[in-house]
Amino acid sequence: MAPAAALLLAAAVVVALACLALADPPASEQSALLSFLAAVPHERKLGWSASTPACAWVGVTCDAANSTVVKLRLPGIGLVGPIPPGTLGRLKNLQVLSLRANRVSGTIPDELLRLSGLRAVFLQDNAISGAIPPGVSGLAALERLVLSHNNLSGPIPFALNGLAALRALRLDGNRLSGKIPSIANPGLKVFNVSDNMLNGSIPRSLASFPADAFAGNLQLCGTPLPPCSPFFPSPAPAPGMSPSDGAPGGTGKRKKLSTAAIVGIIVAAVVVALLLLLAIVFCCKRSRRGARTEGPKGTAAAVGQTVTTRPPPASGDGTGTASSPKDDAGTSGSVAGAGAGAGAGEASRLVFVGKGAGGYSFDLEDLLRASAEVLGKGSAGTSYKAVLEEGTTVVVKRLKEVAVARREFEAHMEVVGGVEHRNLLPVRAYYFSKDEKLLVYDYLPAGSLSAMLHGSRGSGRTPMDWDARMRSALSASRGLAHLHSEHKLAHGNVKSSNVLLRPDYDAAALSDFSLHPIYAPSSVRAGSGGYRAPEVVDTRRPTLKADVYSLGVLLLELLTGKSPTHASLQEGDSGTLDLPRWVQSVVREEWTAEVFDVELVRLGASAEEEMVALLQVAMACVATVPDARPDAPDVVRMIEEIGAGHGQTTTEESARATTSEEERSRGTPPAAPTP
Template identity: 60%
Template sequence: MAARQTAALLLLLLLAVAAEAAEPPQQERTALQAFLAGTPHERALGWTAPSAPSACLWFGVTCDDANTTVVAVRLPGVGLVGGLPAGTLGTLQSLHTLSLRSNRLSGPVPGDIFSLPNLRSLYLQNNRLSGAIPSELAGLTALRHLALYDNELSGEIPAALDGLTELRSVRLDGNRLSGTLPSASGLRRLEVFNVSDNQLDGAIPASLARFPTESFAGNLGLCGAPLDIPCAAPSKKGKKGLSGAAVAAIAVGAGAGALLALILIVLCCFACRRRDAAASGGNAANKATPTSTQSRGFTPSPASGDMTDLADLTSSKDLVPGVAGEAATRRLVFVGSGGGGNSFDLEDLLRASAEVLGKGGSGTTYKAVLEDGATVAVKRLKDVSAGRREFASALEALGRVEHRNLLPVRGYYFSSEEKLLVADYLPAGSLSAALHGSRGSGRTPMDWDARMRAAVCAARGMAHLHAAHGLVHGAVKSSNLLLRHGDPDAAAALSDYSLQHLFAPPPPASARAGGGYRAPELVDPRRPTFESDVYSLGVLFLEILTGKCPASGTAGGVDGTGAALDLPRWVQSVVREEWTAEVFDRELVRQGGGAEEEMVALLQVAMACAATAPEARPEAPEVVKTVEEIGGGRHGRARTAAEEEERSWGTPTGASP
């Protein structure tokens, strides 16, 4: 029996060694390195290092089970810049998934990428790609998911799209495509279709009429179902002249219309004279008492807790209902899958009673209670430098972010003077308020389980932004981690994510100020990175453990002197002196509960995240895994990046991509 077990173990060892030694063909490795060499990138991927391991172990590269060929390349949000080099990725004949979304790629898409015979999923959205969709599209016979939205593609949609019978989803919205829609009669498996915000025209084919109106919005030339725009029927009448009777009837009608218009003008003039006479009689009273008009500005601004109408908190006249002109036609734009369920408009929002919840560097947030009792959070953004198209594109992208640990963005308003962001309202407040609010006044402090749940939720939310959407949060801090009651897996949600690039550059004096959360290498807050996000998360963990505000300059500070110290470096100095117990919040120590081991373990993770060198910090998914293990699996398991990407397209978890 022992001999059999030994033989089995030996066989498994040999198989493992063989699998590790397996390597894709040299031409595939060369193609990957040529792609990276021809595409500038901000993030080091380690593909070209002399000591680089098997290509199957490279970042973003996936091989088949035998490690004999590359089947997937996923590089979302890694800072790829410029054009896609031809003759590189298009030579990976076994490739079934290619994801280069959320980078800054520009120029045309090489035709060889559109001729990969085994490609099932192509994600190139949120880039700056231009030119026409290559005719080689016809070669993607196995394609299931095509995502080219939010680019600058032009020209017509190739008729070859009709021949891709395996398609489940097609996203071409947010481009500059023109011409008519293909018939799509052969796309019987199509479940998602969106060509909104292009320059298409003509009738919508009957085979596509089953998709919602939003799939075709923003194309002024489109008509037919499901749009409420009938297509004009061609005239069947010949070019026959009008009869004499018709000409006479037209002349009589025109004369009668002119007479009626003259009568109306006379009546209007008479009414105006009467109104002016009546108004002149009241001028004395009006001059004696100045007219009291409702303020539309922030002076005076209500303190937190005071109630007023939201319209009173805005300075832009184009938010006032009834104002004539172009501004009055602007509207509240809903985004995301939850946006369609909202039944209020801009005027409803302006009539809502508003309460100031807090003020930050990006603007002021209000609690708005609508007339029907619904409550939303409205953030009035300040110092926005992005134009309408960039702002709308960014908010549409945020609307597609769906995760229980990220606060959903529901809608926005954009004008020259006002930019508003509408999100869900969470009544439990922020982690900052829970940790630091009214200390010593008899309040119940956060226990360890509540703090640990907040830490796990923050890590999961940030990891989802990084892995599933290629987005950087840019403002991870305790005031942006909102708490929920109920489900432990949704105990907290990050807010205010991925907005930094929309704002104007900060003054030079404040460029380095970051409230204690900003990574030391980050000079421009508008250009955060995955690594700087991880640093901020580490500071957040330290705040949870110590109960102290990062870089606090208030009485007491972090060392009792009132000095504004760097929290990670202070903790490091205390631990170096072997006073680890002195680091932890006294409220936690007084509660007891035997959580010391978990607290020490989270402290180690926090210090790794807040390492001075960016390359020494762990990646967000790794942080999630470690923090969940510290909690003993009480908070479940985070989805992998691949699972989240497939889930976003409606594919069951575990299904073949």
């Protein structure tokens, strides 16, 4: 009997395994997937067929029993158009949906919000528009929601606060507006709403996230961003009401002052008026005594001996340390909110530096009268676009947390202002007072490489082609090589937002270089976000090799189209990877083609060999060991060899063209100096 029982048991196991192997999701789910693929145009063939089990299809994952679809991952396959109704919403047990890096458009379908088992939704890098539906609150099991780099608009729904399981929320790179709701999910570990149009103060429940999570929202304030402006007046009381009418616990009735109180107020007012009058008389006498003592050159003496006058641009070469011609007449001004803090011996004027300052003719008062527009906020300070009355446009950077004294600041600005190269954007002028430090740069209207590469993806803009990216890579490398080899200076903050474009990509310029010496060592960060070299800690100064690492990350950014500071590079439960480690993981699995930006593929880029070669250069730059990285001049040479025949000028041609290039591509100074 025992052998027979064993035989029956074995037969039962075989039958069970056969049934399990033949198991397949319900016909409704298979039909829903086929309907979805048939209704949405796509560039890559997936080989889905009704004659094969759905659980074996590319991108489809079923549960352990192969009885239902639990995951659908179709990233970067060229899907175009909206998600058709009656398709994905029929996958009742779906847990993970990934359609990232496609061209999915339209709004977020309501039927997806009825899939209560969804744990992760990845729809980043598409063209999805409309608002985030409040119905998202129905996804009680949702842990990860990534909608970055779409065209979403409207407010962030407060309904997200009800998702108790939410661990990651990324809404960066959209057009969301309004205030950020107070999302107080205790398990929320990843949060990013940067590069939107949000305003108001950041809720306390989200203040623990880094500043990068909120950057790019010009009207957003509060921790961890700069504090909100205190200049907005309190609301006025309604007509016919006193300020105490609506106060808690108030009676709503006006209290009459006693006669003694009225007399006391009048006496106090008279005493204050007499004291003010005496103070005015004393100040007038003192200023007259000082004028007699100093003579007609008293104002120039207060400016300081370190500032020398510059002859008018028409009669001089404009070289060396210089002040504006208007300063020669003794004109001085004060920066709003800071002029009062400038003590005796501090110059309330701009100091022009370098050869390129010769075409400018304005002073601090002109700058204060200029119309200003916020361009961006960074770790070094806030940058403004200033349009002067005479037509000149410049960029003014308002520095924060400067830790050096005036003499060290001036000496360093002389060094930085003396750097001249077509691929570098030097300081043109500076202002220093006790409470305010300003830097003036040329204005380049074409914007930054970051905006060109990542701005409004999928909204109909023209993406950067391969030739433009190669030229930008070469420009950044040449600028860094000049800074390293000719001046022995570390840049300290190489990133795509600091690569400013000119009409010809060969002349793109690295900005904000070598500012780290004016900050305290504890606040210096060599590179920001995902650009920082692994060996650099907060208490160390930037190095030349750390710059090369940041340049390597920039090259990877050009190749992948992913922002190192914002991109979500991994979907699994293990969190996100930095860009170099993500590329290494993809290349290790021999999926090198998956590394490159889908926009390059859409443009039909046919330079695969050059892209792979540049990838090798970038990976050499991001080597973990600093000594294993090439020097910046070597990087230039390798990129020139890759791009030979694509119109890029060589290093020697670049050097010969430097002088004329500086003249025609600086900024937008006036056509002629102001007399």
